[in-house]
Amino acid sequence: MNHFMDIAVKEALKGVKLKHGGPFGAVIVKNNKIISSSHNLVIKNNDPTAHAEINAIRKACKVLNSYHLTDCMLFTTCEPCPMCFSAILWAHIKHIYYGCTRFDAELIGFDDKFIYDIIKEENKSKKILLEQLNRNECFEVFKKWKENNNLIY
DSSP: OHHHHHHHHHHHHHHHHHTOSSSOEEEEEETTEEEEEEEOOHHHHTOTTOOHHHHHHHHHHHHHTOSOOTTEEEEEEEOOOHHHHHHHHHHTOOEEEEEEOHHHHHHTTOOOHHHHHHHTTSSHHHHOOOOOOOHHHHHHHHHHHHHHOOOOO
């Protein structure tokens, strides 16, 4: 298993050297074969969602022609942030190997604590305004989806 983590580390180093973003790399593996790998591209792409894990998930979904990565494992240089963890859950990846913790990331300036606080509702009112609007109109679209699709998420 260390072989796949080594590749994630090499991806992270590549991103750091190219100044593409933070020191994060990720590899997705299925049946002991690498399906995709990527590093953080936030700075290069001016995209706050271009984390290594998200990039690797996007690539793997294209390669496998599926939005479910059920039989895949993820190797990543750092414990996934809340956004990446959510994407991992949506992709149905069941096993994650990670190197550094979120607390290690905090030591070099990557601090997700405020996101965890918002999730726990400790600072929700100070950080973001969440207000429901036009539910009925929006729910009509939901009903149309249910009538016309039987896809499983």
